[in-house]
Amino acid sequence: MTTALTPPAALHNEAVQLDTADPLAPLRTRFLLPPDVVYLDGNSLGPLPAAVPPALEDVLHRQWGTALIGSWNTAGWWEAPLRVGDTIGALIGAAPGQTIAGDSTSVQLFTALDAAATLRPDRPLLVTDPGHFPTDRYLTHAVARRRGLQVHHVSPADLPRFLATEGHRTAVVSYAPVDFRTGELYSMRALTRAAHAAGALALWDLCHAAGALPLDVDALGVDLAVGCGYKFLSGGPGAPAFLYVAHRHHDRLDTPLPGWTGHADPFALARHYTPAPGIARARIGTPPILSLLALEAALTAFDGVDLNQVRAKSLSLTGFFLRCTDELLTPLGFTPVTPADPARRGSQVTLRHPHARGLATALAEHGVIADMRAPDLLRFGVNALYTSHQDLLTAALALRDLTRNAAYDPAPPATGPVT
């Protein structure tokens, strides 16, 4: 595919200019990206931050290997869920003491949904997006089934209208600001307001938003939020998730899994459960310290970084990729499904093509790692901390050439995890 390497001059010049002027470009060295790979799947699994290997070396040999059990105190293991939670809190606009790191997003969602239903005991409806990520939908139904509640599926666009009539029966609305398939960005402000106007709680799944754009859960009055540690936070495969609960709900926060670490006096090993004050009551069991401290090290990639700059660069990247698409890919049958309006765009571009699966595989074989969502969506995630405009032109050109040359399997077997 030697012709692949000759980019249209105008796009090439634009990419070089944008990258040269990029104030965040130096952050790329905070990640150990493999050479000769364009990595556009950081919205599934962020790459390895440079800070993680030395941090884990210390955790293994000094903290675990040498100080042993004492590290629960001396190395700060015990406080890690709260400390890492606060670090994530700073990225989502949460003042300290409201965010906790640990468990998986699914477990945190269960806690959040169940606790929300307890906070609105006389309201029988849980409302969520019909296009929400599966685990959100499954757990909403699971909580509803066991509590005798009902689930209503309402698209974000229809939510205000739905709440106008059913809001008084709605306990919680559970949405994501970024659609994981299309990359469409919804207004957290508008949907949170609509929920509150109805007396309902607003629960946000920030998996595709935390670390990708500025968030302001406190200022928006968000009630609860969850998110994962392994996408834009680059905390490693299956990195612990997080749970945010606004201060005003803490005293009445009744979690469904009262594990011993959430006890007010955990080391007394008391017979009866007394929840800890504050967000600490959302702790469950002993946290996976290696994964949790890897996440903590990964979060140092955000040290000194202005999320408004991250957002500006992310929009520059996705905007540039949409221009590449217009010029190089639309003529070949690709249709962008991510909104062109920057105000409605998360940190990814999704293209529709009937051979999305085969193309994603072929792209990976040519060093461009994106992913797909069945049946026909190709996702290109950008992360302003390490993605360049030239990366995106390389990807667009590779995709153009693979398509033009039909150099891919049009019907490969379905396989592989997507998260």
Place this chain on the structure above:
Amino acid sequence: MTTALTPPAALHNEAVQLDTADPLAPLRTRFLLPPDVVYLDGNSLGPLPAAVPPALEDVLHRQWGTALIGSWNTAGWWEAPLRVGDTIGALIGAAPGQTIAGDSTSVQLFTALDAAATLRPDRPLLVTDPGHFPTDRYLTHAVARRRGLQVHHVSPADLPRFLATEGHRTAVVSYAPVDFRTGELYSMRALTRAAHAAGALALWDLCHAAGALPLDVDALGVDLAVGCGYKFLSGGPGAPAFLYVAHRHHDRLDTPLPGWTGHADPFALARHYTPAPGIARARIGTPPILSLLALEAALTAFDGVDLNQVRAKSLSLTGFFLRCTDELLTPLGFTPVTPADPARRGSQVTLRHPHARGLATALAEHGVIADMRAPDLLRFGVNALYTSHQDLLTAALALRDLTRNAAYDPAPPATGPVT
């Protein structure tokens, strides 16, 4: 404390002879124990296995850093919860396909208790040990409260009598084979039989048993079991836990947290939850791969090890320590609370002393790491894979000398995690 270093000759000779004849002695090199430390707290946190650092190095740099998202398939990340589960299954007497690794013990307990109640829907009682570890008690009450069930606390000794009258109303009995405070070993066979005779299910918490003695959950007909990865399995701080569910319950296993990874076709991202066949339906969210693969590497310390030999050596170690106690410590006010009968002894020795907390702190300062349980219990855990009889004599002598010289704080502040 120079006099501390002169052991009674007979005990010293016995320790040397036992260690010299120990067929498991070479296994100690599978652990990176710090020099000059006697580590008797492996029943709280196992030490660092030598296999872990190189394994994590590979996970970080090759799997995550270089192969990136592809490692979910190519490095076997996706299958890891089932694969590691089966490895643990082999240590507890479970045939493959019934054990899964992931989440914390607390989360697995919640799943097990709730699923057990669903399997016995017409029975209103959950029965558990009043001396059970706090998280077991808290979660039993949490499940009962949300399902409108009742909890009865019945000591292991009283369980057969209780079940004779209340067994027909009992959904599940939830016990640990080893009392985490006293080290007393109960008969899993007898209690499981008593539960089954009443038509109830038997749920075992194996935290203090898995890896410490041979277990045979399949042969005993155990219904469900949970356990942690960080005590005798030495999987690292907060290592993922495990859940065992007997084959015969899989088809009707209705888990309370149906996360997307437990779906029959997780990558289809289907709208409705269809549980995977087998134990895979107990998967919840994306597992913490770094911690999970550290646990997997740690489990190689059991490669080729006969758990009957482990049990024999463990009893030799605890028996020897009880003899040291008789000779050196009982005269100074220590009372063993662990049964002298080997058939009733787990893999620890617990001594009662009114200054347990101060003595544990002073011991640690002298390189002997044990732990305490409030208010007055000192725990000495042995692990046949790395503990020697000479270690135990060193510990007993240090304890004797600290006590004799009153070289400890009799009333130190309560602090520090115990797990």
